[in-house]
Amino acid sequence: MNPTLNCSKCGGAMEEGFLLEFTHGSLIQSRWLEGKPERAHWTGLKTRGRQELTVMTYRCETCGFLESYAGDKGEAPA
Ligand SMILES: [Zn+2]
Numbered sequence: 001m002n003p004t005l006n007c008s009k010c011g012g013a014m015e016e017g018f019l020l021e022f023t024h025g026s027l028i029q030s031r032w033l034e035g036k037p038e039r040a041h042w043t044g045l046k047t048r049g050r051q052e053l054t055v056m057t058y059r060c061e062t063c064g065f066l067e068s069y070a071g072d073k074g075e076a077p078a
Contacts, residue, residue, distance in 0.1 A: 005058055005067065007060035007065050008065070008067065009060065009063055009065045010060065010063045010065070011062075012060045012061055012062030012063060013061050013062070014058035014061070014067065015060075015061050016058055017056070017057055017059055018054075018056055019055065019057050029055070030054075030055045030057070031052050031053065031054060031055060032052070032053045032055050032070035033050045033052050033053075034050050035050060053070035053071055053072070054071050055069065056068065056069050056071055057069075
């Protein structure tokens, strides 16, 4: 993964960041999960047994285009 990216739309510099998820009383980093979302009774969505990766999202400083990369497991804040 190359951190010095250029925007695929305009060629501008991409700034590193991530998307926030709002959960019950806390903020977490967005995750990528394999497969289609399935409803679960207690948690809202089934996540058990799915491959789960943290997501870094890069933002173009010129046009605002967002580009996301699913990274390694274990990077997520507790
Ligand atoms: Zn751009």
